[in-house]
Amino acid sequence: MIFAAKCVMALLAVVSAFGVALSRQAVHSALFLTCNLLCVAVLYLLMSLHFLGAAQLLVYAGAIMVVFLFAVTVLAPEDELLGKWNDPQRLAGVAVGAVLGAFLLLANSTAPLLDLSSPDFGSLKQFASELFGKYVFPFEGTAFVLLVALVGVVLLGHRRLRDLDRGGPSRD
C-alpha cells in the first residue's frame, strides 16, 4: 500500500520535473516546480520523516515558491516561446543535467540503503537533539553564512536604489 503510494508520488515528481523544463510559460514552470516539491514532501511523510516533510512544505512550497511565483507574475514574460532545439544554451543545460543525473545514479547505486525501521528515526525530538547536539556548529555556521548573504543583498539593493535616485529617471 505504502509502496504503491511511494511509486505514484515518485512518478508524479518525475513528470512534474519534466514539466518544469518543458513548459512554455514561466508561471507554469513555477507551478510544476511547486508540484514537484509537494511530491517530495509527501515522499518524506511516507517514509515517516514527519519533520522533514513539514519543513519541506513550510519552507519550499509555502515560502520560497510563493516568492518565485510573486516575481514571475509581476515580471510576467508574456508567452515566451521555446527557442529552437539546438539553441547552445539549452544543449549546455541538457549536458549538465545528464552529467548530474549520471553522478546521482552512480552514487545511489553504490550507497548503502538507510535502515528506517527504528520508529524514532526522523521524529521531532531525535531530530532536535541531533541538530542542537552533534551538528550544532555546522548548523550555526550555516545560519551565519545565510545572514551574511542576507545583509549583502540588502546592501547591494540599497546601493542600486541610491544610484537610481541620484542619476536615474525621475520617479514622480
Added chain:
Amino acid sequence: MTLEALGFFVAVVIKAVLFSVALLTGFAYMTYGERRIVARMQWRVGPNKVGPWGLLQPAADGIKLLFKEQLQPKEAKTFLFVLAPMISLVVALSAYAVIPIDKDPVNIFGFNIEPWVANPSIAMLYLLGISSLGVYGIILGGWASNNKYALLGAIRSSAQLISYELALGTALVSPLLMVGSLSLRDVVAQQLDHSYLNGDGGWLILAQPVAFFLYWTAAVAEVNRAPFDLPEAEQELGAGYHTEYSGMKFAMFFMAEYVNMFTVSSVATTVFLGGPGGLPVDETQGLVYRLLAHGPHWFLLKVYFFMFVFIWLRATFPRFRFDQLMRIGWQFLLPLGLINLGVTAVGVAMQWKSYQFTIAVMSMLVTLVSLSLLNRKPQHH
C-alpha cells in the same frame, strides 16, 4: 490491509467529512451573522426577510450563487482560473485536520472516538505549512483572471501574507516553547492539567499575553480581514483577486476566507485559551461536572467569540494604508515577537513561575511602548 487499519481509515474519512460539513455550515451562518451584526453596529437592520429573522438567507444566497451565470474573461487562463478557487478551499479545509475539539477520546457505544481527525507530533508545523499554501489560490486567481486589478490584489495579498507569516510564526513559538511540544493535543492537555512550568501553568494567554496579541494581529492580516483587507479593497481594486469570479467559483473563495477565519480562531483558542477547557471543577463527579470541565461546546463558544471579534474589528477600524501595513508587520510585530521569544526562552531555561513570566513580559511591553513613544518622529505632511 487489516480490519483494524480499515476501521481507522473509515473513521478518519467520516470525521473529515463531518468537519468539512460543519465548517461549511458554519461559513453559511457566519455570512448571515456578519451581515446582521455589522448592520446592528451601523444602525441598520440587515437581512431579515427570508424565513424567521432572515435565518434562511444563507440558503437563498447559496441557491442564487449556484444558478448564477459563470462569467469568464476572454483572455483568462481557463485551467488556472478554474483551479485557483479549488486550491483556496481545499487548503483551507485541510488545515483543520489537526485541531482537537476535546481533550481525550470519548467512549460512545463501545467505539473509542478521538475528537480530532489526526494527531501528528508536528501538528503545528503542518498547520503553518498548509495554511501558507492558501496564497497560491489567491495569486493564481489574480493572475489567471487577466485583469490588472485582480493581479494587483493578488500581489498585495502575497506580499502581505509573506510579511505576516513571520510574525505569526514567532508569536506561536513562544507558547509552544513553554509547553515543549508541537502536538496540539499536548498543548491542550498541558493547559488543562496545568502540567507545564512545573505544574504552575494555566491558560497560556496568562503567561503569554504579548504572544497572544501578536498572534491575533498577524492572524487577522493572514486571513485578509479588515482592517488588513487591502487585497480586496473595494474602493481601489474593484474586489481584488476575485474581481472576475462569479457564481460558485466566487463562493469558493468566499468559503475559503471564512474557513480560514475559523481555523485561526481555533488555533487561538487551542494555543492560548485552553481549547475545550471550561470551568475549574472536578470532572470525575458525574456527567454535569464533566460537561462543565471540558468539551466541544466550550471550544465552540471560544471560537465563536473570536469570530465575533473578527466582525467587530471590521465594523470598527478603517483600512490601513499599504506602508502602514508593512511597517506594522516588519518594524513592530516581528521585533516584538523576537524579543518576546528571547524573554520566554530565558524564562523557560531558568524555570520561572507563571506570574514571573507575566511580569517580565508586561514590563518588557511597557518599556518598548514608552521607548517607541519617545522615539516618535514628528509627522510632516
